[in-house]
Amino acid sequence: MSYRYATERADHGDLAGGRVLRSAPGYPGFPVRLASELAQRAMARLPERPLTLWDPCCGGGYLATVTGLLHRARLGRVLASDISSDAVALAGENLGLLSEEGLARRATQARERAAAFDKPGYLATAESAERLARDLVERGGDLAHTVFEADAFAPPSPGGPVDLVLTDVPYGDLTHWSAVPSGADPVTALLRALATVLPGHAVVVVTARTRKIVLPEGVAALERIRVGNRAAVLVRAAELR
Structure with a gap:
């Protein structure tokens, strides 16, 4: 089965970090065209209705805000959460730009x-x-949006069905997160935890600065993408259970 998507070639200078969107040290932006392409690839595998997007490792909220602004026509709600209260405060400012x-x-x-x-x-x-x-x-x-403080490894119910998870993880630093069970692969732990609060149809998109994102044993990827020094993987939530 083939899926259609389109990579936008428009000038995204207005979305550059630090111009309209707020930025801060330690909370990097994300390549806008890649964010748009990943969102479109996932949306092509989801129902044609307003979708709920969630970034559970949102940092300053840049990825969630950019995706919301670019794909408002497909989205009905955006959620963003992070374990850091400072990150949540910055993300709240940025997601406020979705109005x-x-x-x-x-x-x-x-x-x-x-x-x-x-x-x-x-x-x-x-x-x-x-x-x-x-x-x-x-x-x-x-675009309706909610920002809240939460641990992605022990996520609360997001308050309604989520269709799409799109998150960029600090891959090299994940092992320092205290919430990761001892001896567990951090990406596996993250994906398994998210699957407990996601409906089976949801598409999870994880991206990181690494050569390849390793999925839990026995889990098949919907698609893998590599751009520059970033790798991304799309997987159906039902596969993670």
């Missing part, structure tokens, strides 16, 4: 700073936020 009001507020702040400090960069930020707001309206308007 026309949030983008308008960001544009207003930037214009006020441009007037106060006479810096053209702030005007560029305001113009980017205004363009993103127009695009959001064209794609369906405000």
Whole structure:
């Protein structure tokens, strides 16, 4: 069976980290075109209805926010969670941009700073936020979103069925996460934990800076992708049980 998707070639400069979306040390962005392609590959395997997206290792919320802005037409709700309260606070600011009001507020702040400090960069930020707001309206308007603090290795119920998990994990640092059971492979532990709160039809997309993401024994990937120094894998939640 073949699945259709399209890689966008538009200029995504407005989504660059630190322009409209908030950034902070230790909370990196994510390649926008790759985020869009991974989302489309997963969505091609899901029902044609408003989907719920969840990033359970959201960091600053960049990946979830970018995906929400680009694919509002396919999404009905975005969830983002992280074990770090600082990450959740930053993610809350970024996911607030999934509304026309949030983008308008960001544009207003930037214009006020441009007037106060006479810096053209702030005007560029305001113009980017205004363009993103127009695009959001064209794609369906405000997107419902929830940000919460949670351990991805012991996830709570996300408060409704999730169709798509899209997350970028700090692969080399996962072994330092205290929630990983002793001796367990961290990616396996993460996938198994997520499967306990996901419906069987959900598609899980995990990406990391590594040559290959190893799945639990006996689990077949829907698809594998490698771009530069990143690897990604798509797997059906039912396969993880």
